[in-house]
Amino acid sequence: MNIGHLRHLVATAIMIVATAASTPAHAADPLPSWNDGPTKQAIVAFVEKVTKEGLPGFVPVAERIATFDNDGTLWCEHPVVQLVFAIDRLKVLVDKQPQLREKPAVAAALTGNMAYFEKEGEHAIAEIVFLTHTGMTVGDFHELAAKFFKTAKHPKYGVLLKEATYLPMRELLAYLRDNGFKTYICSGGGIEFMRAVSQEIYGIPPEQVIGSAGVLDFQDKDGKAVLLKTPKLLTYNDKQGKPAGIELHIGRVPIFAAGNVRTGGDIAMLGYSQSSKHPSLQLLVNHDDGDREFAYAEKDGASLKAAKEHGWAVVNIKDDWKEIFSFKR
């Protein structure tokens, strides 16, 4: 068989199975953890619309890009997972360099004095992140993060932190992928931190993770080429930085974007997704279920206001999610 025939065979086979896979009407419910309601209906209607070839609204597979915030959208952000990692690392560092304790930010982090960080703001948090996330090679950092995820537990649920992901959102990721979407994380979190676990917990490979990134310094270390993580910030992938990060990494406008209510961090990304020339859907997760998860809101209500103004779909956890996690609480 020559290459031409082979390519045709491959293309035909993929087309057949792809066509079969993209006929959700004949398949079981792809979103079993979602309650029936306007939000679930909006998701299913959108996916059916963009995947029906020949009908208006069809979007070619190559342009079916979906971006998801991570903290509070894909996994639980109480506590902020990367902050747990930073404090974990900080304890190790302080054992080796006790003089670090004299830094007010370090002392505050080690005693859990969150009021200090709320008062001092981002530069204090950045100080902790730089101390704990830089000065090593990318490879060494990846090992530290991978090790952390193997044992670090959620203080409320008792499961591993990496298990405290939202089951309905994992179903949504799979449903979109089954319909030809390429799924990305687009988060304010550290890009290398999330990549250590994104494939395992979300089925998202490292090259589809967009996050805040530091400047990397290429060096020769004992004859081996390595990249050193420096304490200089290259991109801050939150708020207005998210559309810029999407363009840098993807070069296309996503037709689907999901974020959550907490700091207004996803308003720009959802607005950017809506600028697509194609039909698009924006999803905003609203944490209103203090019994089953955590209830929190924005002081200024900016995200919910934007959702109302622009017609974004809101996920009210209490009403929209039948189950929140895979584990039994």
Place this chain on the structure above:
Amino acid sequence: MNIGHLRHLVATAIMIVATAASTPAHAADPLPSWNDGPTKQAIVAFVEKVTKEGLPGFVPVAERIATFDNDGTLWCEHPVVQLVFAIDRLKVLVDKQPQLREKPAVAAALTGNMAYFEKEGEHAIAEIVFLTHTGMTVGDFHELAAKFFKTAKHPKYGVLLKEATYLPMRELLAYLRDNGFKTYICSGGGIEFMRAVSQEIYGIPPEQVIGSAGVLDFQDKDGKAVLLKTPKLLTYNDKQGKPAGIELHIGRVPIFAAGNVRTGGDIAMLGYSQSSKHPSLQLLVNHDDGDREFAYAEKDGASLKAAKEHGWAVVNIKDDWKEIFSFKR
């Protein structure tokens, strides 16, 4: 048919065709424009080694990452395509703003005074790039670049500039992809400029293009979310910037990397690829064929020296390529 059966069917079909596709011994020569010789043999031996499951040297599909420089590696760099575009744009700008002619760099660019740029160096080139590549939205820039590629011709060959790509390298891209590789461009060129044409000419989608990038400013333009290209450089994706760009965009070490001799721009990328824990192959294109293409070398010979020191495969165009382009010269 339920989703479980369907997934199984998809997986089986893909496995069958993938297995068939990854048995080059039974297929026609995947690299017909390459002369038989040590370089072609090294490529085929490498691909066979990393794709044989169960044998030492096997690399899982997810980690089969290949990165290619663009100018002089995938397309002809005489003339530098992006410079032709910049001068084209400059003429339009000067028509609208004649006072721009008073800038020495603009005057030099318009009169083809390349000696000026060689003397003044990167900042003079940057001045021209910033003038012609910024101040518009990403969408508008994409349209300008797409329009340019539709008509701009190669001064020596008379074909469209986008047609002056190396046929053997396009065969190599296809061969690697047929064997489960994900192919990326990693070039010093502007990321958005290359993305305008990468899918069409190389089969490489925009999200697999890594290049020099400017800071993007998210704005609301008449009620629509847009990204404005600013004259501030975010990443300079050449030399030691290439491994950093690869980590930023991919998060994995490529097991295959290809560059070319001219400025030493690919030495760091090839060295980085060689740091992989897997078997890896590095390819360096040496432009030694002044009759059929252009002959040029580095003053210090650094790239060829590095190739010799580290055992990288060298493509001598005169000997290794049966054909250079698809068009008849």
